[in-house]
Amino acid sequence: MADLTIYGREGGLFRALRAGAAREWEAYCWHPFVQGVADGSLPLPAFRRYLVQDYLFLVQFARAQALAVVKAESLDAMRAKAKVVDAIIGETKLHLVYCAEWGLDEAAVLAEPEAPETVGYTRWVMDQGFRGDILDLEVALAPCTVGYGEIARRIEAHPGRNRTDNRYEGWIATYAGADYQAVAAGAADRLDRLGETHGGAARLPSLTRLFxxxxRLEADFWQMGLNAARNPA
Known part of the structure; x- marks a missing residue:
């Protein structure tokens, strides 16, 4: 099994949060949806449902990252978060191209309403940002950013990994690739730094609850996809 503690540093905030929320983190990072991606058995309707909602999620995720610009602790941090917002907005266009490869045209994706799981997750993140400081917001954002990196590493290390005829190979490669792994590592490192400057040790219980x-909301997002396959409209 790959070293899944690669993100963050020993004694840092990210690893403390990951350990403190181990049950929820495991349920998210190795959800049956993820296992189905790893071995290629995930039903296509589940992945299509996920793809559409993930686009709608990205739109709201960009808003949350824009809030992080407002909450940022320094001008340098503002610049860095502004680049993140720009990258996510650019990713929405690429996401529509990817959806088209799965037979989902742009008009259909844009017309799809947000699922309750999408609304619940994204608005919860925004609420944490409005109520708290930059550390609260970054902790709420981290499971998405860092989690996808770890999920890809888990898939790559899984004994049942299907590399020959797996229709989800492109998705796996995106998050297992060096570019995204650097993004995930950077998000964990940012949490470690903010933990030092914003009283992370003293706030660990509340931050762990956020994480x-x-x-849990990420796991619900995966389950939404599975439910679509089990209960087609």
Whole structure:
């Protein structure tokens, strides 16, 4: 099994949060949806449902990252978060191209309403940002950013990994690739730095609850996809 503690540093905030929310983190990072991606058995309707909602999620995720510009602790941090917002907005266009490869045209994607799981997760993140400081917001965002990196590493290390005829190979490669792995590592490192400057040790219980809830909401997002396959409209 790959070293899944690669993100963050020993004694840093990210690893403390990951350990404190281990049950929720595991349920998210190795959800049956993820296992189905790893071995290629995930039903296509589940992935299509996920793809559409993930586009709608990205739109709201960009808003949350824009809030992080407002909450940022320094001008340098503002510049860095502004680049993140720009990258996510650019990713929405690429996401529509990817959806088209799965037979989902742009008009259909844009017309799709947000699922309750999408609304619940994204608005919860925004609420944490409005109520708290930059550390609260970054902790709420981290399970998405760092989690996808770890999920890809888990898939790559899984004994049942299907590399020959797996229709989800492109998705796996995106998050297992060096570019995204650098993004995930950077997000964990940012949490470690903010933990030092914003009283992370003293706030660990409340921050762990935030991290656990975000992980639970991520797992609900996967389950939404599975439910679409089990209960087609």
């Amino acid at each position: 656990a809830e975000a992980s």
